[in-house]
Amino acid sequence: MAFVASGVGLSRKAGLRSVCGEPVSQTGRLNYNGRVRMVAAPEVPKQSNPQVPKKRTKTVVITGSSSGVGKHAAKDLSRSGEWNVIMAVRNPEKAKKVAEEYNLDKESYKIMELDLGSLESVRKFANTLKSSSISVDTLVCNAATWHPTDTKPRYTVDGYEEAVAVNYFGHFLLVNLMMKNSTIRPNLQKGQNQSRVVFIGTETHNPDTLPGKIPPQADLGDLQGLEAGFKEPIGMISGGKFEPTKAYKDSKVCISILMKELDRRYGRQNNITFTTLFPGCVAKSGLFREKRGWFRSIFPIFQTYITRQFVSEELAGLRAAQVASESRFARGGAYWRWQGTATDSPVFEKDVSYEALDLEKANRLWNLTAELTGFA
Numbered sequence: 001m002a003f004v005a006s007g008v009g010l011s012r013k014a015g016l017r018s019v020c021g022e023p024v025s026q027t028g029r030l031n032y033n034g035r036v037r038m039v040a041a042p043e044v045p046k047q048s049n050p051q052v053p054k055k056r057t058k059t060v061v062i063t064g065s066s067s068g069v070g071k072h073a074a075k076d077l078s079r080s081g082e083w084n085v086i087m088a089v090r091n092p093e094k095a096k097k098v099a100e101e102y103n104l105d106k107e108s109y110k111i112m113e114l115d116l117g118s119l120e121s122v123r124k125f126a127n128t129l130k131s132s133s134i135s136v137d138t139l140v141c142n143a144a145t146w147h148p149t150d151t152k153p154r155y156t157v158d159g160y161e162e163a164v165a166v167n168y169f170g171h172f173l174l175v176n177l178m179m180k181n182s183t184i185r186p187n188l189q190k191g192q193n194q195s196r197v198v199f200i201g202t203e204t205h206n207p208d209t210l211p212g213k214i215p216p217q218a219d220l221g222d223l224q225g226l227e228a229g230f231k232e233p234i235g236m237i238s239g240g241k242f243e244p245t246k247a248y249k250d251s252k253v254c255i256s257i258l259m260k261e262l263d264r265r266y267g268r269q270n271n272i273t274f275t276t277l278f279p280g281c282v283a284k285s286g287l288f289r290e291k292r293g294w295f296r297s298i299f300p301i302f303q304t305y306i307t308r309q310f311v312s313e314e315l316a317g318l319r320a321a322q323v324a325s326e327s328r329f330a331r332g333g334a335y336w337r338w339q340g341t342a343t344d345s346p347v348f349e350k351d352v353s354y355e356a357l358d359l360e361k362a363n364r365l366w367n368l369t370a371e372l373t374g375f376a
Contacts, residue, residue, distance in 0.1 A: 056108060059136050060324060061086040061129075063114060063171070064143025066095040069200065069279060072317020073140060074098075077325060078108040086134070088114040088125065088143075116143050116170025117156040119373055126177035135185040138324045139178060141171040141199045141255075146248040153235030153242050160372070161235045163244070167251035171199070172258055173373040179266055186270040194330050196273035198323050199259050201335060203278055205252040206353035218249035220355060226368040254365065256335065256356035261366055263333040275329060276352070277336040279319040280311030311341050318343070 065074040065087040077083040079102075087109055089095040095111045112128065115121040129136070145166045147154060154162040160169060175197055178184045185195055206212040207219075221238030228234055235242035237250050256276060263274040311319075323329045323336055334349045355361065370376040 056082060056084045058082055058138070058325075059084045059086065059134065060138040060140060061088050061136050062140040062142055062324075063088045063116065063174070065089055066091055066098050068142075068313055069316045069320055070140070070142040071095075071098045071102075072314050073142065073320040073324065074109065074317075075102045075104065076318055076321040078102075078104045080321075080325070083108070083325070085109040086136075087111045090115045090117075090143075114174075116166045116174070117145075117158075117162060119158050119169070119173060122170050122173045123177065126174060126181060126183065129178065129183045130181040134183065136178065136183050137185060137195045139175065139184060139197045140320060140324050141175070141197065142320065143167075143170075144200065144248075144251075146244065148244050148248075150244045151242075153232070153247075155232055159231045161230070161242075161247060163247040164230075164237060164251045164254070167248070168254040168258070169369065169373050171255070172369050173375055175258075175262060176370075176375050179270075184272060186272060194271050194273045196275060196324070196330060197259075197262065198320065199255050199274075199276040200320065201256060201259075201276040201278045201352075202249070202252045203337070204249050205256055205356070208353065212249075212353070216243050216246040216249070218246065218253045218353070218355070220250055220253055220361070220365070223361070223364055223368060226365070226372065230372055253353060253356055254369075256352040257362045257365055259335075260333055260352065260356065261362050267332040273330045273332045275323060275331065275334045275336065277319060277323045277329075278338075279316035280338060280341060315341075315343060319347075 060077055060083050062070050062074050062077075062085065064070040065085075066089040074085050074087055075098075078085045085104075085108060087095045087099070089111065090113070092111045092113050099106075099109055099111070112125060113121070114125040143166065145163055147162070156162055156165045158165065175184075184197065203209045203211040204214070205218050207217045212218065219238060221240065223237060224239030225234045225237045228239060230237075236247060237254070259274050259276045266272060267274055319338065329336060331349065335352050336347055337350045338345045338347045340346065351357070367376070
């Protein structure tokens, strides 16, 4: 049976008015910095007295939903009355406290342990979903880690550099196992009402953007690190000298490539939408907790007044919930970005980096990752 993944009353206003002072129609395209294609998201139909569904008919899995963007996305979808939320987390007790803090309906959520830094844990989680006959309408791949002050790599139980293992390897294996097990339900109803897989991206993955130009820039090289097995002492996908911020950015390039490749391999034939969003820079999130005090003070100001990308965790979570649930975001292979930091800021589709559009590299990355994660 097909389930409709339509809006849940989370939006207020949408549609792109202008970019850099130039008007853009909803279907129009514009070269941004001469290199980027942008397409506005459709307007959200206005609703008068929207009704909260009496029965939760859809299920969403959100990784890393015990903190940051993930916990707010879980809160918004739970409160919609339409979604059953599976909080896939490394620390179930922490997730329980979050659910209690937001006073979530106990019938609206389920907490399941998932450590993306352990391939065994990922397999166990996927098998539990399958054995429990849980069908998932939407998977939100949100969890991420970054240790900006590290001078040498941290390695997971599988022996892989932690940022790449958690942010990319774990999600690669999770999505593929859920697809293989048919846990993500193929939607028989074509068009905008499709099941979907949503990734959280970042502008820093793209050296052609202002945030992406800040050193160190993302660059996967020729995947030499993966070719060599990616085990200690290797800490970078390119095989170069370890740099923690670059490792994080590289992992997000891989996420962009993964989203595009999943859309090519699985999207149309299964009527499943694979998409990515950059919700804005959550400059006060726990992801920056290891940065020095002066950076944590100045960075939000820089993101507010220079890049104009600063958003709160709550707003970023709302945007993630919107992309996870609303039919206007059911565009396969899309990378969504907001123009502005207000709740009603316009949203548009933007191209990923040139490196993430390299089909030959995408195919090699897929094959190497499948081998390293044991999915091959």
